[in-house]
Amino acid sequence: MGPVPNRPDEPDDDLDSYVGLDARTAEERARERGWSTVRAVPPGAIITMEYLFGRINFEVADDVVRRCWRG
Template sequence: MTATSPPGPADEPERYVGLETGEAERQARSRGWRILRSVPPGAMVTMEFRPGRLNFEVEADRVKRAWRG
């Protein structure tokens, strides 16, 4: 059996939608997210899953979408 990394905090990414980017990042770090990535709408991003990473799609300094990995 191989060891795997935990999938990240028991937190719902949807809770960040609508927040100002800085506030979303502050809350995410306080809830245990280790890696945060903010991208503009339509940006090309790598698809590898990284445990502990929370992704934000940001437009006009507001989180439009959030997802794990």
């Protein structure tokens, strides 16, 4: 899947800045930056792939964010 462009009314955020943070810190930072929905999933989880405006997704292993994407 290709990159999803930033919508002007969605947080303009550096998603790579979340990688390496503990899950709680990442969630708090995301909410402070304006994300309305924060979803944390384990590696290999089966999830829906529809784009949800205002959602940020974290792949979390051992309480550390390994990957981050919007929608």
